[in-house]
Amino acid sequence: MDLITIKHETGLAFSVSVRGHKFIVDMPRDSGGGDRGPSPADLLVAALGSCMAMHMALYGKTVNIPWAGLELNLVYNIGEEAGKKRIANITVDILLPKDMGTREGAFLRAGQNCLIRNSLEKCPEIDVALIK
Secondary structure, eight states, rough: OOOOEEEEETTTEEEEEEEEEEEEOOOOOOOOOOOOSSSHEEEEEEHHHHHHHHHHHHHHHHTTTTOOTTTEEEEEEEETTTTTTEEEEEEEEEEEESGGGGGHHHHHHHHTTTTHHHHHOOOOOOOOOOOO
């Protein structure tokens, strides 16, 4: 897999670099950040939505059904469990570009079978270590 590098920029802002792409992650002002970019939670939810959309587009390509104009709108809520904040729920609204007829269910299943959704449903092991 590709190396993802996170480096402090200023305040709560960090640059993220992967495969030649670079962007800024920051917290909103009301959370103490400078709002220079999306928050980590925004990125997690965006990763889910974009993964679902790409899987739906791949399905459309496979069955030769146009998907241009496909739109997903996601909303998430933060909750607390055992004293730890977490994303408590995510709502995904999918706007298909046209009536897909009998293929609508297949488009939905394609979106539901993406890597990010599968990973969120069964939490991956996460190893964290300090390197000296």
